[in-house]
Amino acid sequence: xxxxxxxxxxxxxxxxxxxxxxxxxxxxxxxxxxxxxxxxxxxxxxxxxxxxxxxxxxxxxxxxxxxxxxxxxxxxxxxxxxxxxxxxxxxxxxxxxxxxxxxxxxxxxxxxxxxxx
Amino acid sequence: xxxxxxxxxxxxxxxxxxxxxxxxxxxxxxxxxxxxxxxxxxxxxxxxxxxxxxxxxxxxxxxxxxxxxxxxxxxxxxxxxxxxxxxxxxxxxxxxxxxxxxxxxxxxxxxxxxxxxxxxxxxxxxxxxxxxxxxxxxxxxxxxxxxxxxxxxxxxxxxxxxxxxxxxxxxxxxxxxxxxxxxxxxxxxxxxxxxxxxxxxxxxxxxxxxxxxxxxxxxxxxxxxxxxxxxxxxxxxxxxxxxxxxxxxxxxxxxxxxxxxxxxxxxxxxxxxxxxxxxxxxxxxxxxxxxxxxxxxxxxxxxxxxxxxxxxxxxxxxxxxxxxxxxxxxxxxxxxxxxxxxxxxxxxxxxxxxxxxxxxxxxxxxxxxxxxxxxxxxxxxxxxxxxxxxxxxxxxxxxxxxxxxxxxxxxxxxxxxxxxxxxxxxxxxxxxxxxxxxxxxxxxxxxxxxxxxxxxxxxxxxxxxxxxxxxxxxxxxxxxxxxxxxxxxxxxxxxxxxxxxxxxxxxxxxxxxxxxxxxxxxxxxxxxxxxxxxxxxxxxxxxxxxxxxxxxxxxxxxxxxxxxxxxxxxxxxxxxxxxxxxxxxxxxxxxxxxxxxxxxxxxxxxxxxxxxxxxxxxxxxxxxxxxxxxxxxxxxxxxxxxxxxxxxxxxxxxxxxx
Amino acid sequence: xxxxxxxxxxxxxxxxxxxxxxxxxxxxxxxxxxxxxxxxxxxxxxxxxxxxxxxxxxxxxxxxxxxxxxxxxxxxxxxxxxxxxxxxxxxxxxxxxxxxxxxxxxxxxxxxxxxxxxxx
Numbered sequence: 001x002x003x004x005x006x007x008x009x010x011x012x013x014x015x016x017x018x019x020x021x022x023x024x025x026x027x028x029x030x031x032x033x034x035x036x037x038x039x040x041x042x043x044x045x046x047x048x049x050x051x052x053x054x055x056x057x058x059x060x061x062x063x064x065x066x067x068x069x070x071x072x073x074x075x076x077x078x079x080x081x082x083x084x085x086x087x088x089x090x091x092x093x094x095x096x097x098x099x100x101x102x103x104x105x106x107x108x109x110x111x112x113x114x115x116x117x
Numbered sequence: 118x119x120x121x122x123x124x125x126x127x128x129x130x131x132x133x134x135x136x137x138x139x140x141x142x143x144x145x146x147x148x149x150x151x152x153x154x155x156x157x158x159x160x161x162x163x164x165x166x167x168x169x170x171x172x173x174x175x176x177x178x179x180x181x182x183x184x185x186x187x188x189x190x191x192x193x194x195x196x197x198x199x200x201x202x203x204x205x206x207x208x209x210x211x212x213x214x215x216x217x218x219x220x221x222x223x224x225x226x227x228x229x230x231x232x233x234x235x236x237x238x239x240x241x242x243x244x245x246x247x248x249x250x251x252x253x254x255x256x257x258x259x260x261x262x263x264x265x266x267x268x269x270x271x272x273x274x275x276x277x278x279x280x281x282x283x284x285x286x287x288x289x290x291x292x293x294x295x296x297x298x299x300x301x302x303x304x305x306x307x308x309x310x311x312x313x314x315x316x317x318x319x320x321x322x323x324x325x326x327x328x329x330x331x332x333x334x335x336x337x338x339x340x341x342x343x344x345x346x347x348x349x350x351x352x353x354x355x356x357x358x359x360x361x362x363x364x365x366x367x368x369x370x371x372x373x374x375x376x377x378x379x380x381x382x383x384x385x386x387x388x389x390x391x392x393x394x395x396x397x398x399x400x401x402x403x404x405x406x407x408x409x410x411x412x413x414x415x416x417x418x419x420x421x422x423x424x425x426x427x428x429x430x431x432x433x434x435x436x437x438x439x440x441x442x443x444x445x446x447x448x449x450x451x452x453x454x455x456x457x458x459x460x461x462x463x464x465x466x467x468x469x470x471x472x473x474x475x476x477x478x479x480x481x482x483x484x485x486x487x488x489x490x491x492x493x494x495x496x497x498x499x500x501x502x503x504x505x506x507x508x509x510x511x512x513x514x515x516x517x518x519x520x521x522x523x524x525x526x527x528x529x530x531x532x533x534x535x536x537x538x539x540x541x542x543x544x545x546x547x548x549x550x551x552x553x554x555x556x557x558x559x560x561x562x563x564x565x566x567x568x569x570x571x572x573x574x575x576x577x578x579x580x581x582x583x584x585x586x587x588x589x590x591x592x593x594x595x596x597x598x599x600x601x602x603x604x605x606x607x608x609x610x611x612x613x614x615x616x617x618x619x620x621x622x623x624x625x626x627x628x629x630x631x632x633x634x635x636x637x638x639x640x641x642x643x644x645x646x647x648x649x650x651x652x653x654x655x656x657x658x659x660x661x662x663x664x665x666x667x668x669x670x671x672x673x674x675x676x677x678x679x680x681x682x683x684x685x686x687x688x689x690x691x692x693x694x695x696x697x698x699x700x701x702x703x704x705x706x707x708x709x710x711x712x713x714x715x716x717x718x719x720x721x722x723x724x725x726x727x728x729x730x731x732x733x734x735x736x737x738x739x740x741x742x743x744x745x746x747x748x749x750x751x752x753x754x755x756x757x758x759x760x761x762x763x764x765x766x767x768x769x770x771x772x773x774x775x
Numbered sequence: 776x777x778x779x780x781x782x783x784x785x786x787x788x789x790x791x792x793x794x795x796x797x798x799x800x801x802x803x804x805x806x807x808x809x810x811x812x813x814x815x816x817x818x819x820x821x822x823x824x825x826x827x828x829x830x831x832x833x834x835x836x837x838x839x840x841x842x843x844x845x846x847x848x849x850x851x852x853x854x855x856x857x858x859x860x861x862x863x864x865x866x867x868x869x870x871x872x873x874x875x876x877x878x879x880x881x882x883x884x885x886x887x888x889x890x891x892x893x894x895x
Binding site: 036039040042043046047066067068071072076078079099102104108 | 276277281282283286287290296297298299301304305306307308310312313315316317319
């Protein structure tokens with residue numbers, strides 16, 4: 001689910017073992033089921049993505065989400081901001097939007113209005 | 118309780134509760150003999166399930182009653198109360214009382230009666246309190262406000278426990294207008310995050326939708342009911358309104374609507390069948406279908422070359438049919454344990470009353486019997502067990518004097534033998550008192566004073582009608598209470614009772630029962646152009662009579678000398694009016710039979726073979742006929758009558774007496 | 776709708792619960808004690824578990840503890856079906872990781888309301 005955007009191909013591939021230069025941009029797609037069981041994996045992806053200069057988050061596929069997921073995203077947003085990475089939402093599902101709203105986190109996360117799927 | 122759907126579970130609830138009561142009873146009895154604490158748990162679980170179920174399925178009286186028992190058991194369970202004879206006795210009576218309640222529930226009668234009330238009071242007294250009249254849920258109304266501030270800080274573990282603030286906030290939002298402000302002061306670094314742990318907090322503001330619309334503190338607290346131990350929570354009014362008394366909340370009916378009426382009052386006469394048995398049946402039917410389709414190909418074209426295949430198919434068909442028949446019969450079969458289970462209690466009560474010591478042993482509880490047989494074998498067994506304790510087993514001092522242990526042994530055992538089920542009731546008591554029986558029989562005119570009787574014949578006497586009544590039986594150290602009734606009950610089931618006794622060593626009653634009432638094993642005999650089936654269980658031997666073995670006696674009777682006995686000859690052709698039958702005894706065949714302890718020789722033309730006969734009731738299809746227990750359809754489609762041996766002998770001796 | 780695991784040793788209670796939930800369109804798996812419930816839970820994921828407290832073999836409280844130790848049951852709502860109105864069983868269940876409880880007796884409407892409450 002972690003994919004390097006085309007701009008990142010200019011950077012040295014990680015395969016040669018050398019520490020690669022900071023990728024230009026990276027996309028993280030949130031899974032349909034974002035609940036607790038999926039979060040250990042999601043956390044690793046998000047941590048890996050923090051190296052990029054620009055991070056695109058795709059929340060359009062999210063169907064099920066819990067408070068822990070939104071806490072994770074809130075922490076990720078704070079961390080990305082602290083590192084100066086540009087965090088951009090490619091979109092958010094209604095489920096994600098509603099949950100963030102209810103928990104008062106929509107503003108913190110700078111979530112866009114939901115695009116009905 | 119509205120839903121019709123739920124009513125379908127009433128019957129299941131009754132059945133499992135009765136099973137639960139059986140388990141309670143046997144565990145209580147074991148506890149009485151010093152069982153372990155796991156027994157208390159078993160008893161508690163059963164009571165607990167009955168309480169929960171009865172409340173759920175609309176029997177509040179039963180729930181309230183069981184609640185008292187459960188409280189007692191709870192105290193036993195955590196050792197606050199010692200287990201003693203008195204408490205076991207009280208709980209046993211509770212079990213009985215609940216059985217009564219279930220019986221009344223099933224027939225739609227009121228559940229409570231004086232006995233239940235009194236027991237409930239006794240339990241309450243044992244618990245050291247009065248019965249609490251069901252206190253109305255007097256929830257403190259709490260204060261009201263048109264707006265609230267809620268400070269909510271979950272503990273880290275709350276999310277993993279399944280309580281998600283999303284749910285809580287959704288519920289709050291249903292009460293009014295909700296504003297949510299997250300508190301992000303305790304967030305860890307992302308790399309250190311355990312996603313399941315909660316580090317967020319919130320400050321919430323909740324306002325009634327329209328200004329006069331107020332929200333109570335309790336309404337809010339109710340939303341947080343599951344998490345009060347998993348968070349820090351403060352609920353404070355934003356604009357305090359006067360503490361107005363709330364109009365009686367108690368007006369909300371606390372109880373449930375009256376118990377749903379339509380409990381089926383008639384007993385359903387159903388059988389609970391294990392899934393394994395049903396799966397077995399389905400498999401067999403599957404095989405049958407395969408065989409059938411294999412045989413089907415011969416209908417299209419038949420070729421002699423395929424003869425072997427056809428034979429193979431028919432063999433398979435025969436095997437599957439037989440297996441299917443056995444399995445279908447198996448559906449009616451239930452373990453005898455359900456009958457045995459009532460005995461520990463019976464034995465305990467009886468021995469306590471009589472001051473005897475008896476150890477009961479149950480063997481072969483898994484042995485399966487036809488449901489109908491099972492339902493009817495209980496009473497004869499109770500009779501035998503009562504007798505064994507009352508008359509067979511001695512008082513401790515007499516046992517000691519006889520060099521036996523103080524505690525008598527009583528054993529109930531069920532097992533298969535041949536095509537039959539055998540149930541034995543044995544004790545190590547005094548055995549039959551020959552002198553007392555002979556004296557009694559003389560007095561009753563059952564025997565003449567000069568008669569030389571074998572031990573076997575003496576034992577047979579106790580089965581004679583009129584041999585004894587309860588009044589004389591207590592004078593006798595032998596047995597005798599209604600043994601004729603026992604024998605008749607068993608013989609109605611197509612079975613037989615025998616007795617073996619050794620003075621000073623004990624007595625064994627052996628009940629032999631057919632596996633099922635629906636099928637009998639019998640010999641098919643020809644009488645003229647008719648066929649009769651004689652049940653195998655009644656047959657001792659069939660013999661070709663030699664002329665010197667048959668004696669004619671005055672009055673027209675005929676006796677056949679069989680070993681040392683003279684047996685009356687019953688000419689079936691005469692009794693049933695069959696034309697063209699063999700009338701000369703030496704030319705025909707004599708079948709020596711036994712029924713109700715009496716023997717006779719049946720004259721038939723000859724034997725055709727042995728077969729299993731599916732019993733069709735003559736009574737249901739025609740009318741009751743003396744000496745005939747039913748009919749069956751033979752392979753060629755003709756009907757054969759099944760001989761009721763005991764009935765036939767009775768018939769004969771009555772006509773002789775007349 | 777949701778996938779629900781209903782655990783109760785009482786056939787009638789379990790039957791009533793399963794019947795009611797199926798009627799509301801849920802997919803219900805039944806188990807008659809805690810051990811069998813764990814077996815079912817290992818092979819599948821459920822959105823909600825409803826469990827009796829007093830059961831033979833493995834009681835509801837031990838079952839909750841075991842379930843919560845499994846990664847895929849973190850955060851999954853588990854409700855105890857309990858007759859105890861006194862708090863100790865509720866608290867024991869909570870301490871083991873239960874989400875909440877539903878006090879017996881309950882009727883189908885109360886059951887559905889509670890399930891709706893947890894599943895949102």
